[in-house]
Amino acid sequence: MAIDFVRSLRGHPVRPPASGIARRTSFWQRMHVDPWLLGMLLVLMCSGLAVLYSASGENVHVVTAQAIRFGVAWAVMLVLAQFSPATLMRWALPAYLAGLVMLVAVEILGDVGMGAQRWLVIPGVVRFQPSEMMKIAMPMMVAAWLSRHELPPNWRALAGCALLIALPVGLIARQPDLGTSLLVAAAAVFVILLAGLSWRFIGVMVALAGAALPLLWMNMHNYQRQRVLTFLDPESDPLGAGWNIIQSTTAIGSGGVWGKGWLEGTQSQLEFLPERHTDFIVAVLGEEFGLVGMLAFLLLYLLIVARGLWLAGAAQDTFGRLLGGGIMLTFFIYVFVNIGMVSGILPVVGVPLPLVSYGGTSSVTLMAGFGILMAVNAHRRLLPR
Template identity: 50%
Template sequence: MGLADSRSWWQRLRPYVLAFDAPLTLIIGALLSVGLITLYSAGIAIPGKVWDQLRNIAAAVLVMWLVANIPPQTMMRLAVPAYALGVALLVAVALFGVIKGGSRRWLYIGTQIQPSELMKIAMPLMLAWFFQREQGHLRWQSYVIAAVLLAVPAWLIGRQPDLGTAMLVTMAGASVIFLGGLSWKALGALFAVGAAGLPVLWTFMHDYQRDRVLTLIDPYHDPLGKGFHIIQSMIAIGSGGVSGKGWTNGTQAHLEFIPERTTDFIFAVFSEEFGLLGNLVLLVLYLLLIWRGMAIAMNAPTLFTRLLAGAVTMIYFTYAFVNMGMVSGIIPVVGVPLPFMSYGGTALMTLGLGGGILMSVQRHR
C-alpha cells in the first residue's frame, strides 16, 4: 500500500481545509469584526443589517477559501476568458442595461448583476497574463497594448456613469503596468499629459460630477444642499475628538445627518464613536493588510503571481484611501466602500476574491 493510500482522510483534506494564510486571515478577521461593531451602531434603527452582513461575510469567506485552493496556473488560463467575458458584459450593459438612479450599470440575466465588479479582478488577471507572456522581450509597444487593454473596460464603465468603479479598475490595471516595468520617467510623462487634459475632461463630465468637484473645493457654497452631507460627515469625524463619544453614542449617525452611514460613509460613524485613537488602530490594520499583500507579492515565484498579488494589494489600498479621503473631504465623493467594513454583498465578494488570490499565491509558492 502506497503512502498516499495510508493517510487518513484528514491528512488528505488538511491542505485544502487550512488554505488560509494565517497573518492575512487575522488582519481581515479584525477588519470584519470592527466593521460589524460599527455597522451595529450605524444600523441600529435598521433591523436585519447585521444579520444580512453576516451572511455576506459567510459568502465572501467561502469564495476566499475556494479561490485560495485554485493554483495560480489555473488562474492564468482563466485570464483571457474572464477579461473577454467582462468586456462583453459591459458592452451588453451599454446596449441593454437596467437604469437605476440615472446610471446604466446593471444587467438582467435571470438575476441582476453588475459586470463592472468582475473587471476589478479580471483586469489585473489579464494584464498579469499579458506581461508574463511578454516577459523577456518587452518593448514600448507592449505598454501601448496594455494601456489599450486597460482603457477599453475603464471607458465602458466610466460612461455608465460609474466613476468610482472606473477609477478602481484603472488603478488595478495601472499598478500592473507599473510593476511590469514601466519607468518612472514614462509614468511622470503620463501624469503630465493627464494633468494637461483635465480641462478637456471637465467638458465631458456629467453635471453631478462637476458638482462633486465644486463641492470638494467649497462645500459651504451650498451648505443645505449639495454640500450638506460632506459637511455633516466632517462634523462627525471632528466631534469624535481623541477618544470618541463611545459605541452607539454617535449623534450625527443616529440623528440621520450622515448619508449612507452603513455603506460608503461608515468611516464617519466609526470616527465619531471611537475618535482619533480608533482611527489610528484602523489605519494600522489597513497598513498591515497592505504590508502582508506586498510581502506575498515580493515572495511570489513568477512574474504573473507577483503582478497579480501586487495589483490586488493596490486595490485594497485604493479602496481604503479613496473612501477615507472622500469621507474626510479631501477628494470628491465617489461610490467606493470601506474595505471589509462597509455593508454590502457585491463589494465584499470582490474583496474576498482578492484575498483568496493572495492566499493562493502564498500557498502555491
C-alpha cells in the same frame, strides 16, 4: 532535493529523504491560506459588523444580510485559493471577455438606479454590478499579458495594455460610474508599474495625464463636475451638494480623541449623516470611536496591505508577483479614497470602505482578490526549496 524534483518531472519515482522523516504540512497549508492574513481579515469583518450595526440604526436585518454576504465572500476566497497561478493565468482572458460582455449587457439591458445604469438583474436570483468583476479581471488580464512579454515592457506591450484598459473603463464611465472606472484603471496601472517601468517613462505618463485633465473635465457629467466644485468649496451649497461633506466632517470632528461611544453618535443616530451605512460609514466610526478608533482601523488596514505585499513579493513567478501586488495596492487605494472623500480631502466618488461598508458585490470581489493572493502564496510553499 533539486535532483529529486527533476526526476519527478520526468516520471521517475522519488526516494524519500535519507532520514526517513517526511515533511509534514500544517492545516493552513492544506487549506492553501495564510493564517496571519486570514486572522486580520476576520478581525476587520467582525469590527465592521459592529460599526454597521450602529450605522444602520441598530438594524439586525442589515447586519445579518451583511454577515451572509461575508460568508459567501469567504467561500469564494477559499475556492479560489485552491487553484494554481497557472490555472488563474489561463482564466484571465475568459474572465476579461466575460466582464466585457456583461458591461455591454448593462449598456443595453441594465437596471437603472439613482440615475445610473450599472446593474444586471437575474429575476428572483441576484442584482449585481458587472463593473465589480472587472476589478479582478482587469489586473488578471494585464498581469497575464505582461508576463508573456519581456520585462520591463516595451512600447508594443504597453500599447496592448492601453487597449485592454480602454475598453472596459470606457464602458464603465458611460454608465456613468467615474469612481469605479478610475479604480479599474488604477488596478491595471499598478500592475504595469510593478512590471518595472523607468521613472522617466512614469514622469512622461504623469505629464500626459495632467494635460488630459481639461479634456476629462469637458466630458464629465454635470453632477460629477458639481462634486469637484463642492470638494473645493463645500460651503457654497451647504444644504445641497455640500451637505454630505459638511455632515461627515462634523461627525468625525465631534468624536474627538476617544469618541462618543458605540451607538452614541448624534450625527448618525439622528440621521443627519447621509449614506452612513455605505460610503460614509467612516464618519460613524470617527464620531463613535474617535481618533483612536480610526487609527486602530487604519493600522489594521496597513497590516493587511503589508502582509499581502509580502506574500506577493515572495511569489516565484512573474504573473503571481504582478497580480498579487496589483491587487493589494488597489485594496490600499480603496481605503485611501474612501477615507479621503469622507474627511474632505478628496471629491466624493462613491467608493465604499472595504469589508466595512454595507454591500455584497464589493465584499465578494475583495475576498476573491485575497483568494487569488493566497493561491499565489500556496503555490510558492508547495514548490521544493
